[in-house]
Amino acid sequence: MGEVIVVTSGKGGVGKTTTTANLGMSLALLGHRVALVDADIGLRNLDIVLGLENRIVYDLVDVVEGFCRLKQALIKDKRLDGLSLLPAAQTRDKSAVSPEQMRNICAELAREYDYVLVDSPAGIEQGFRNAAAAARRAIIVSTPEVMAVRDADRVIGLLEAMTIREPELIINRVRPAMVRRGDMMDIDDIIDILAIELLGVVPEDDAMLVSGNRGEPAVLNGSSRAGEAFRHIARRLRGENLPLYDLERPRGVLGRIRRLVGVERG
Amino acid sequence: MSGARERLGKVLRGLAGWARGAGWRGRPSGLLARERLRLVLVHDRTSTSPGLLEMLREDLIDVISGYMEIDRDGMEVSLSRASDSVMVVASIPVIRVKRQASGVGC
Structure with a gap:
């Protein structure tokens, strides 16, 4: 039996979909079978991030309504063995699926796959409840901003009232130089305030935008710092006992020189 | 020994940060963010x-x-x-x- 994990945040635009895509790919790179479920019905984007948008024939709602079998709707990623996407419907809305139906679909997927990652829509309404319904674990994505952390706190409260054991936090788009000069909230402060387990931190990285443009998640790009952070988080997610990814670790000869002379990009 | 060096580094970085941005403009905005967040969460959590x-x-x-x-x-x-x-x-x-x-x- 595989694990069903929901990726959620409350606030929109903090990187849920990017996180789902990158963690899914990282787990597949590690040799796991992974199913990604886009639960953002009406506003699907996971297909774009993965570069699979041209291969969609059926979607989640088609499966629910019995127009096709689950296997027919799953898109297999040709770059990576073991990675599949169940796309959301684009022309329907959140009420097209019930929590019970989500539970059934995820249970069926969990029989075939080691990990089922459900990409939740923003908000705390039915779309979020559907996405979380089938999950036993939850990953909360936040950025180090007051607005995002506040919404994360709300979502943590709601998840704890559901059947989710301890939610785990990913802090995305961290800018170490800004943290150092005190213009960005400290990771420890956020953890302390939310009283939640920290799964990982991801640095702000221009490569993320480029990978979005190309439909190639950053974990496939060896030189992307954020990609490296996501690969690291995936290993922690599957239970490896690793310390947190070090955002400050200098990379390459140039990085070491920069650190020595105290010039760093922020 | 390395502990002392780390602490010294922290102090120096703090001073550098203060001189660069926060010092004359008031408190670093990260601290302000933390305090605003704490307060708003007290209200959120107690409705x-x-x-x-x-x-x-x-x-x-x-x-x-x-x-x-x-x-x-x-x-x-x-x-x-x-x-x-x-x-x-x-x-x-x-x-x-x-x-x-x-x-x-x-």
């Missing part, structure tokens, strides 16, 4: 609105004014979180205690 606190403040003034003269402008009423519980913290400067209490109970 109380800042307006409710304002009403409490007015009522406190009424009650206390029966016993002593207080400095309304210097008065502060806030919620604060101590690990698992929430506290109402009121700081009420007293100007003069009245000789004859005219409180509700008298």
Whole structure:
């Protein structure tokens, strides 16, 4: 039996979909079978991030309504063995699926796959409840901003009232130089305030935008710092006992020189 | 030894940060963000609105004014979180205690 994990945040635009895509790919790179479920019905984007948008024939709602079998709707990623996407419907809305139906679909997927990652829509309404319904674990994505952390706190409260054991936090788009000069909230402060387990931190990285443009998640790009952070988080997610990814670790000869002379990009 | 070096580094970085940005512009905005977040979460988690606190403040003034003269402008009423519980913290400067209490109970 595989694990069903929901990726959620409350606030929109903090990187849920990017996180789902990158963690899914990282787990597949590690040799796991992974199913990604886009639960953002009406506003699907996971297909774009993965570069699979041209291969969609059926979607989640088609499966629910019995127009096709689950296997027919799953898109297999040709770059990576073991990675599949169940796309959301684009022309329907959140009420097209019930929590019970989500539970059934995820249970069926969990029989075939080691990990089922459900990409939740923003908000705390039915779309979020559907996405979380089938999950036993939850990953909360936040950025180090007051607005995002506040919404994360709300979502943590709601998840704890559901059947989710301890939610785990990913802090995305961290800018170490800004943290150092005190213009960005400290990771420890956020953890302390939310009283939640920290799964990982991801640095702000221009490569993320480029990978979005190309439909190639950053974990496939060896030189992307954020990609490296996501690969690291995936290993922690599957239970490896690793310390947190070090955002400050200098990379390459140039990085070491920069650190020595105290010039760093922020 | 490395502990001392780390601490020194931290102090130096802190000073550098202060000199670069925060120093003359006031507190670093990261700290401000943290304090605003703490406060708003106290309200979110207890489902109380800042307006409710304002009403409490007015009522406190009424009650206390029966016993002593207080400095309304210097008065502060806030919620604060101590690990698992929430506290109402009121700081009420007293100007003069009245000789004859005219409180509700008298």
